[in-house]
Amino acid sequence: MRKIWWKILCIVIIFYVIIMGIMGPVPHLAIINESIRNTYFHVALWLAMTTLLFASMIFSIRYLGKGRISDDDVASELAKSAIFFGILGCLTGSIWANYTWGDPWPNDPKLNGAAVGILIYLAYLLLRSSFEDEQRKARISSVYNIFAFAVFIPIIYILPRLTDSLHPGSGGNSTFGSYDFDNNIRKVFYPAIIGYILLGLWLAELRIRIKVINRVRDEALITSEKVQ
Amino acid sequence: MSSGILNEIKTLIWKEITLEWRQKYALSGMLLYVISTVFVCYLSFNLRRNQLTPIVWNTLFWIIILFTAVNAIAKSFSQERYGRLIYYYSLCSPQAIIISKIIYNSFIMLLLSGMGFIFYAFVMGNAVGDMGLFTLCLFLAAIGFASVLTLVAGIASKADNSATLMAVLSFPIILPMMLMTIRLAKNAMDGLDWSVSTDEITTLLSIDLIVITLSYLLFPYLWRS
Numbered sequence: 001m002r003k004i005w006w007k008i009l010c011i012v013i014i015f016y017v018i019i020m021g022i023m024g025p026v027p028h029l030a031i032i033n034e035s036i037r038n039t040y041f042h043v044a045l046w047l048a049m050t051t052l053l054f055a056s057m058i059f060s061i062r063y064l065g066k067g068r069i070s071d072d073d074v075a076s077e078l079a080k081s082a083i084f085f086g087i088l089g090c091l092t093g094s095i096w097a098n099y100t101w102g103d104p105w106p107n108d109p110k111l112n113g114a115a116v117g118i119l120i121y122l123a124y125l126l127l128r129s130s131f132e133d134e135q136r137k138a139r140i141s142s143v144y145n146i147f148a149f150a151v152f153i154p155i156i157y158i159l160p161r162l163t164d165s166l167h168p169g170s171g172g173n174s175t176f177g178s179y180d181f182d183n184n185i186r187k188v189f190y191p192a193i194i195g196y197i198l199l200g201l202w203l204a205e206l207r208i209r210i211k212v213i214n215r216v217r218d219e220a221l222i223t224s225e226k227v228q
Numbered sequence: 229m230s231s232g233i234l235n236e237i238k239t240l241i242w243k244e245i246t247l248e249w250r251q252k253y254a255l256s257g258m259l260l261y262v263i264s265t266v267f268v269c270y271l272s273f274n275l276r277r278n279q280l281t282p283i284v285w286n287t288l289f290w291i292i293i294l295f296t297a298v299n300a301i302a303k304s305f306s307q308e309r310y311g312r313l314i315y316y317y318s319l320c321s322p323q324a325i326i327i328s329k330i331i332y333n334s335f336i337m338l339l340l341s342g343m344g345f346i347f348y349a350f351v352m353g354n355a356v357g358d359m360g361l362f363t364l365c366l367f368l369a370a371i372g373f374a375s376v377l378t379l380v381a382g383i384a385s386k387a388d389n390s391a392t393l394m395a396v397l398s399f400p401i402i403l404p405m406m407l408m409t410i411r412l413a414k415n416a417m418d419g420l421d422w423s424v425s426t427d428e429i430t431t432l433l434s435i436d437l438i439v440i441t442l443s444y445l446l447f448p449y450l451w452r453s
Contacts, residue, residue: 116403120401123397127383127387127397130393131386143446151404159431
């Protein structure tokens with residue numbers, strides 16, 4: 001039972017976000033109406049995903065610097081939970097778009113960028129699965145992971161701002177922060193980001209532990225065969 | 229130190245050129261690849277080239293260039309035998325190897341896209357209004373494609389199914405560059421003023437710069453395995 005407090009915190013925050021997200025007071029705006037509640041889920045999921053991918057890149061850099069295989073485990077599992085959040089972000093965004101823009105997948109540069117971003121990371125998983133040797137797999141996929149993050153940020157955050165997009169913050173639309181983002185929203189939105197990041201870390205941690213157990217068992221098997 | 233690296237780069241580029249010259253089938257094969265692809269497109273549109281809208285003309289051209297680039301650069305690490313690679317790595321620094329490969333591949337891409345454009349304009353009609361800007365666009369795209377694909381080719385050559393992996397890894401990564409290039413080329417076709425395209429040019433230049441810096445920093449870790 002080591003360090004259980006952040007898991008409890010994660011559950012508490014997520015329940016708070018769900019309850020406050022559905023019941024809490026929100027500003028009344030034209031067109032968006034009640035669907036502004038999706039901010040707590042859709043926008044926060046994307047921010048959590050970017051944070052997790054950034055952390056994944058940091059661990060890849062650490063792996064290349066120090067060569068410890070455990071860093072690569074962390075990097076790959078963080079990337080996996082980030083992809084999971086990315087898919088959830090796409091689904092919640094699709095629901096939102098269906099009601100406010102009238103189309104579940106409008107032809108919007110940010111949406112297409114998000115799809116390409118997920119493709120990049122799916123390619124990362126494919127690259128990982130095509131190596132047998134652990135150290136080789138770790139080294140080459142770390143190189144690709146760093147490269148991928150450097151391309152992912154322009155695709156999702158910079159390029160859509162240069163063109164006309166339906167999303168806020170691009171093509172002359174103002175960003176969220178500048179108006180209509182009142183304190184009621186902030187009280188739920190910021191905890192939501194932290195909650196999702198903690199949830200992603202939890203998911204990654206469970207998978208890392210499974211990996212470590214498997215590795216230890218494999219090694220035990222090899223040594224016991226040697227003894228016989 | 230820096231002059232040493234420059235010398236190494238120069239020698240390595242010469243080595244690539246002599247190697248290419250000795251086995252001419254590789255380069256002539258790529259040239260034939262571009263020309264036959266263009267011809268297939270020309271025939272597939274059933275010779276009605278006046279019905280080709282500028283957007284289709286532009287997109288088709290860049291897709292041909294993209295596929296040519298992937299095919300031409302995929303071989304840059306796999307064509308040489310394993311033992312010879314180890315020999316190079318024992319002689320020169322990895323930075324010199326990646327920089328020389330990027331420069332050499334940029335030359336190849338410039339040649340291929342230039343020839344491709346001439347032939348494409350010859351059979352499909354030339355729709356470009358501002359040749360100067362379009363040439364700049366070809367130039368930036370050749371360097372950008374070459375630098376992205378060189379590192380990806382290095383990554384893919386380490387795996388077994390490198391042909392599939394090359395396409396899967398490079399297409400999503402090259403997409404922002406491709407979209408910017410297509411937009412810049414469209415501006416050039418419409419003959420718009422250069423000041424309209426400064427956004428695209430600076431974005432392309434900065435993507436090129438990021439990619440080349442990353443290749444320079446990351447390649448030493450790649451070749452060790």
